[in-house]
Amino acid sequence: MSDSKNLWGGRFTGEADRGFVDFNRSFGFDRRLFAADVRASVAHCNGLASAGVLTDEEATKIIRGLQTILDRGLADAGYFDNLEFEDVHSFVESRLVELIGDTGRKLHTGRSRNDQVATDLRLWLRDAVDDLVLNVSSPQEALLDLAESHLSAVLPGYTHLQRAQPILFAHWCLAYFEMLARDRERLANCRKRVNVLPLGSAALAGTSYPIDRESVARELGFDSVSRNSIDAVSDRDFCVEFVSAGSLIMVHLSRLAEDIIIYSTAEFGFFELSDAVATGSSLMPQKKNPDSMELVRGKAGRVFGHGTSLLTMLKGLPLAYNKDMQEDKEAVFDSFDTVSTCLGVTATVLRNLSINKERARDAASTGYMNATELADYLVRKGIPFREAHETVGRIVVHAIRRGLELQELSVEEMRSLSASIEDDVFEGLSLERTLGTKSQIGGTSPERVTDALAVARKSLLI
């Protein structure tokens, strides 16, 4: 490696080992920080000029040079190719010196790559968080559209994957909507701690030049400046928070994927995936496989893995900066890419999902899912709930033996097990009634769900 390509040649007389040079290099992935690096360099240059460290002329020359580099980099991906730079910071600085000569060598006054990389990563991540918040809203919107266009659809609700109580399909949609709503809040919360300026911390002890950090922060849109220089260059808790928020998004998408996968089987048959997001089998002509949802479920593990990598990388590090921390970027970048793609694919799956309303209604009307209603009926007749529960259990056993649903038994049969049962029992056992009684906040009654949909829709506009 020639001295012009690294930033620390003076101390060295020996040649670097080729294998180590490659091993040490991060330019292959940290080039994603290019625009952030240039932006932060411009702000640093302005800081140096205001502090009187650079003349206005020098600063203007540097800033023009940086702007040219940015324009070229954004216009031509080839600008980065086949160049053996150690990292994005040495790349930008070398390009600057190449372009404007020795003045470019003054830019690094009063900063270190340690505060530079922390600043770049925070700038990048702030935009990534904003993007992701928008991306989360696309499956949310798809869920609302799906719910609103199938307002009368029902599903069997499960606990332990055993039929439990009927629910509105829209209520199921809203459950996932809520999870994603919290995910958005978590991202917004994480953004607050991302949006703090480390620049001015220099290597670890703070800068010795009179740079007005507050004004640099304002220029870069940071809410505040870091309060401790050692902490600012050495923690990556904001990366962990980001990947954690991403991991929870993946947990939610993965559970949604799992529901969609099983509900699309012949055994359940409530949903059918569009051909646009399914695949066939190379051997079995009849197959339609939900690969899209399986990949979303599968990719969750990879984001969790990044979280574990980051935590493990950080836990034993002595203060302050250590090169281990270069590992932060791929974890963050890949988490962002994976979560974004999975959000997009999930939205597409939802937008194209068919609901087999008849089959779902049949399933929701059978399997004794109105047994709780019958117990509640007995409670209304003055029987203590515990006793009612026991009695209905016996009625269910009787019905199973007879191969009938509760509403298919005669009043006499039911009365033989509980004298409190009268002719009015059947009204309480219908699917409509079962749904309609769940009318408190958060319940699955049609009125509640209609209100909840309106509230959800409104929340997306904020």
Ligand code: ARG
């Ligand atoms: N590529 C490095 C990283 O990602 C940049 C910071 C290097 N600093 C240093 N003192 N070697 O962390």
